[in-house]
Amino acid sequence: MAEYSRRNWLAMAGMAGAVVAGRHAVRAAQPHDGGTAPNLIALDVRDCGARGDAKTDNTAAFQRALDLVHARGGGIVHVPAGRYLFKGHLTIPANTTLEGVFRAPPAYIAGSAGGTELLPTQGRGREDGPPFIGVAGNNCTIRGLAIYYPEQDPEAVEPAPYSWTIQSQHFPQDLSVIDVALTNPYQGINLTGAGRHYIARVYGRPMKTGVYVDQCYDVGRIENIHFFPFWGGINTPLDTWVETHGTAFRFGRSDAQYVFNTFCFQYHTGYHFVQTPSGACYGNFLGLGADTCHYPVQVDAAESIVGLQITNGEFAAYLGSDPQVFIINSANTGQVCMTNCAFWGGNLKHFGTVQGAGVVSLIGCNFNGAWDMHNRGEPAILCDGAPAIISNCRFHPVPAKSRKTIVGITNNCVGAVITGNITATTAFVVDHSKELPPSHFQIHSNIAVGSDAK
Helix, strand or coil: CCECCHHHHHHHHHHCCCCCCCCCCCEECCCCCCCCCCCCEEEEHHHHCCCCEEEEECHHHHHHHHHHHHHCCCEEEECCCEEEEECCCEEECCCEEEECCCCCCCCCCCCCCCCEEEEECCCCCCCCCCCCEEECCCCCEEECCEECCCCCCCCCCCCCCCCEEEEECCCCECCEEEEEEECCCCEEEECCCCECCEEEEEEECCCCEEEEECCECCCCEEEEEEECCCCCCCCCHHHHHHHHHCEEEEECCEEEEEEEEEEEECCCEEEEECCECCECEEEEEEEEEEEEECEEEEECCCCCCCCEEEECCEEEECCCCCCCCEEECCCCCCCEEEECCEEEECCCCCCEEECCCCCEEEECCEEEECCCCCCCCCCCEEECCCCEEEECCEEEECCCCCCCEEEEECCCCCCEEEECCEECCCCCEEEECCCCCCCCEEEECCEECCCCCC
């Protein structure tokens, strides 16, 4: 790598209003593709006065390093292993990377992994305050860090509110967050306005909201996320709060969103699709998982033309007084298609409810568990509005020989195609109180294979 001279570097630092007392020469950054970018630099954050001793406030030192790299045209602010305390917030300018030593997402508990750990204390009690890390320019990356809130109490009944850990500002494009641990934030990553975002390999336990997307008008990508109680344990009072209030993933307006291999455990809502003033989401969702949630999938709104394509999902509902694996609410007008998904749970009234006006398709899905918890003949799927397509699915109730209603059709349901399904009960029961005209309802070729099937 070509080195910049100490004289040139000090001259540039002086122009920026800072003096770097450095141990390491400033070097040209080496892009990950092996190419050469002579205008990019790499700076060790300790050369701007940072100390990883868990006691020194590093806010000014880190911000100085970020601003100096940006002023030179962009590059990498390198953060060696250590525990870096912050009493303020950071802003990442355009073309700048903040990079620690991790090359995989650590399942991180404070001080346990020996890597780069950031300890924010700013913003306690203000969930709508400035984020710990604000991303204010294009082409920014946050990589290889563990972020841990040292003043968050794992034994508390409810978490202390904080602002977002990472938040896009001023509509930055091409924001990346890679190999990051969000150990115990109140709010994780806010991607409002972040077109072409790339979020990959993020582990942790955000408590109120994990990832939020809105006003994304150009193909964002989220992959390999794992939100699990690494911190605080399972079935603690704090975990109970997350089960009652927490949402792992929330999507507002996002055009052609891609989500791949993401997972959450013990949240009130796993994947929540909402309407915002900017609109609703459409996109491709492959390999989703939401285990032991109250509502693993809740669709309040999907974009009306393309909608949501959810494939190869695994969803389980166990929490709360009325858990359901999926809920399509009455305000939804967009298509929701769930293909080759597995649904299970316990103490369910229904596996899912279909309302609204957008067509809902369940194709090749597997339903396994106990529903009709009140023994009132409640169906596994309640069709209460939108046209529904239920095809080539398998229903396996617990106990297997019980006679259960598979589909319930209310007077609000405008149409349904229910074909080619199989159940382990004694009969494939479709319950309806009104005559179903063939022009709007097709129900045929469904079979039961229980020992007493007829």
